[in-house]
Amino acid sequence: ADCRYTCHQECRSLIQLDCRRPGQGQLSPDSTLLPPCSQNVTQTVEGEKHEPPTIQEIKQKIEKYNAKVTNCLLMKLNDDGTYTGFIKVHLKLRRPVTVPAGIRPQSIYDALKEVNLADMTDKRTSFYLPLDAVKQLHISSTTTVSEVIQGLLKKFMVVDNPQKFALFKEMRKDGQVLLQKLPLTEYPLYLRLLAGPDTDVLSFVLKENETGEVEWDAFSIPELQNFLMILDKEEKDKIQQVQRKYEKFKQRLQQTLKEARGKPG
Numbered sequence: 001a002d003c004r005y006t007c008h009q010e011c012r013s014l015i016q017l018d019c020r021r022p023g024q025g026q027l028s029p030d031s032t033l034l035p036p037c038s039q040n041v042t043q044t045v046e047g048e049k050h051e052p053p054t055i056q057e058i059k060q061k062i063e064k065y066n067a068k069v070t071n072c073l074l075m076k077l078n079d080d081g082t083y084t085g086f087i088k089v090h091l092k093l094r095r096p097v098t099v100p101a102g103i104r105p106q107s108i109y110d111a112l113k114e115v116n117l118a119d120m121t122d123k124r125t126s127f128y129l130p131l132d133a134v135k136q137l138h139i140s141s142t143t144t145v146s147e148v149i150q151g152l153l154k155k156f157m158v159v160d161n162p163q164k165f166a167l168f169k170e171m172r173k174d175g176q177v178l179l180q181k182l183p184l185t186e187y188p189l190y191l192r193l194l195a196g197p198d199t200d201v202l203s204f205v206l207k208e209n210e211t212g213e214v215e216w217d218a219f220s221i222p223e224l225q226n227f228l229m230i231l232d233k234e235e236k237d238k239i240q241q242v243q244r245k246y247e248k249f250k251q252r253l254q255q256t257l258k259e260a261r262g263k264p265g
Contacts, residue, residue, distance in 0.1 A: 055081045058077065058081065058083060058141075058193075059077055061193050061194070062075045062076075062077050062083060062193065065193055065196060065197060068196055068197050068198070069197050070197075073085070073086040073136075073197070075189075075193065082140055082141045082142055083140070083141045083189070083193075084138065084139065084140050084141070084189075085138070085139070085141075085189050085192065085193070086136055086137065086138055086139075087136070087137055087139060087148075087188050087189060087192050087204055088134055088135070088136050088137075088199060088203070088204065089134070089135050089136075089137060089148070089152060089167070089204045089205070089206050090132055090133070090134055090170075090203060090204065090205045090206070091129055091130075091132070091133045091134070091135065091152070091205075091206045092131070092132055092205055092206065092207050093128075093129050093165075093206070093207065093208060094208065095128075095208055096126040096127055096128050096226065096227075096230065097126065097127070097128075097129060097156070097158045097160055098124050098125070098126050098158065098159050098160050098220075098222070098223055098226070099124070099125060099126075099127065099156070099157050099158055099159060100123065100124060100125075100157060100159065101123035101124055101125040124159065124220075124222050124223075125226075126223065126226040126230075129156065135152060135155060135156075137151060137152070139151075139188065139189050140189065141187060141189050141190060141193075142187070143187065143188065143189060144184060144185055144186065144187060145167045145182045145183065145184050145185070145186045145187075145188060146162070146184040146185070148167055148188055148204075149162050149165050149166075149167055149184075149206065150162050152165075152206055153165070160223070163209060164208060164209055165206055165207070165208060165209055166181050166182075166206075166207060166208070166209040166210075167181075167182050167188070167204060167205070167206055168180060168181050168182060168204070168205045168206075168207055169182055169188075169191060169202055169203070169204055169205075170202070170203045170204070170205050171201065171202055172200065172201070179205070188204060
């Protein structure tokens with residue numbers, strides 16, 4: 001049998017083929033996968049492993065990195081071998097986030113004293129963050145992905161469970177967009193150091209933690225109620241759009257009939 005099929009690159013490991021040619025074993029998905037024709041493919045790839053660099057290697061990489069920096073956001077090497085620097089994170093969230101209701105914006109005093117304004121009230125509300133909002137963070141080489149996610153949520157006073165979110169690194173290669181979900185133990189600043197300061201080469205993105213199925217147990221009762229309210233509002237808006245559309249169509253038909261009846265036969 002001649003087996004040919006087309007599938008998404010992310011689905012290859014999930015496909016088993018049972019068609020065979022005479023004298024041939026079971027085909028693998030890779031052996032029959034057609035080359036992708038899209039020039040803008042987003043895929044999720046496995047996490048990378050790397051050996052910890054020496055202090056001398058880190059020093060050389062930081063010097064090379066800082067030589068390419070066009071602003072004041074330099075990396076700094078500490079005496080103990082750790083280093084600090086800046087990363088930018090794009091927030092691409094499709095769902096509303098939960099924040100404390102009626103809380104004033106965080107002041108410099110609150111930030112310095114590490115005051116958690118979310119603990120000052122039990123009232124909650126939900127809203128959508130601006131699409132592709134960008135937040136700049138000053139972090140250390142020992143700061144993990146998990147700590148970056150928690151820090152971002154704290155800066156925006158988001159009280160949702162951090163497990164609902166994931167940090168991705170976005171890369172462009174051969175005209176394709178590669179999106180890699182980072183493990184919680186990864187160090188984003190080291191990835192920034194390796195890639196250089198150019199955000200077109202590497203950028204960080206905060207998105208919902210897609211696991212294939214919605215983990216409803218991770219949401220609180222107020223959050224689920226807010227989701228129902230949002231869905232109800234979207235449903236009513238859609239119904240009104242359809243009603244307005246057909247009401248205009250009905251008026252045009254009635255006007256056409258009226259004009260047709262007024263014409264001499």
